[in-house]
Amino acid sequence: VTSSARARIAVLYNVDFERQGAGGASYEADAEVRETADAVAHALEKHGYTPELLAVDDELSPLERAAATGRFAAVFNLVESLGGDAAREPDVPELLDRLGVAYTGNSAPALRVAHAKDRTRRRLAEHGVPIPGGVAVGAGEVASVAAAQLRYPLFVKPARTDASIGIDQSSIVRDASALARRLEQLATLVPGPYLVEEYLPGREVNVAIFPEPIEGHLVCTHIDFSACAEGVAPIVTYDCKWRPGTPDYNARSLPSSGILSAEEIAAARSVARAAFLAIGATSYGRVDLRGGADGRFYVIDVNPNPDIHPEAGMSIAARSIGVEHDALAAGILRTALARRSP
Ligand SMILES: Nc1ncnc2c1ncn2[C@@H]1O[C@H](COP(=O)(O)OP(=O)(O)O)[C@@H](O)[C@H]1O
Ligand SMILES: [Mg+2]
Secondary structure (H helix, E strand, C coil): CCCCCCCEEEEEEECHHHHCCCCCCCHHHHHHHHHHHHHHHHHHHHCCCEEEEEEECCCCHHHHHHHHCCCCCEEEECCCCECCEHHHCCHHHHHHHHHCCCECCCCHHHHHHHHCHHHHHHHHHHCCCCCCCEEEECCCCHHHHHHCCCCCCEEEEECCCCCCCCCCHHHEECCHHHHHHHHHHHHCCCCCCEEEEECCCCCEEEEEEECCCCCCEEEEEEEECCCCCCCCCCCCCHHHHHCCCCCCCCCEEEECECCECHHHHHHHHHHHHHHHHHCCCCCCEEEEEEECCCCCEEEEEEECCCCCCCCCHHHHHHHHCCCCHHHHHHHHHHHHHHHHCC
């Protein structure tokens, strides 16, 4: 342990979002990574490490150069996209594996599966993890949805984005014409494929997993929509997450202990762990679930590289069991260092 104290840690984050400018479709979601990097650096300092912020944009050469100096004991990887492309997120752990450098978070295969929600759904189904009825379609493929015989209301979302990008109140569609309209509208905003799923009317629960899924914590929080304006559907839209002052904004994450029953919490944790392991995740993350009309939990989203901003759901969950943000970050780093110790 003493050897890792004062160890130099590269806190790696992406700056590619700066190109889209503050008016960009997902600027708020993307720009937060800088604040997260600062907070993680502070946390690591507090725990006796020597953090150095390292930014990447399109190319990974700054990381390769830094790694080649041999002065970093590990990389705290916060990168969510490269060159504006979230599909390139796995390039970072892939490179670090090749270079033999320890890093926090999940490996490339898990990130790759999770990036494509259609692929995630297939993987979960193969592992017997409950998911809502649904189908992946391209722009305008209304006929494929009809063929899948799903039950309305349906929920339409981009299959290759996260952070609620492309999600607003009209993501819930009640008939075929609303579905066609929504698919058409979404195609102007985000490239396909898109997922059309049966709308899950029950409670939305997030299970935070840290520092790893086998011996680590699985902490349930749920989203309380009660302060949202009248008539606003209880879903986490982009406005809900990122735009203070909008009618959707007033949702908040609450610790579930004492509010959900012990049985509900146990069920949520078990489904979440199964989902996380099914995508091959070995580090921290968050699994999003919702209750179906039958009262059971279904997986809507697996996040093997979740936001660990001090105010993000992950940190709220950790705090609810007495793990402050700095301890969360230090714990994640310790697991990464232990993975690589001989
Ligand atoms: N099948 C569904 N039924 C009901 N709501 C859903 C469904 N899928 C997604 N949502 C809502 O949309 C939000 C964002 O979807 P999610 O799949 O978690 O994508 P993201 O990666 O953007 O977080 C969820 O938090 C939830 O409120
Ligand atoms: Mg989600």
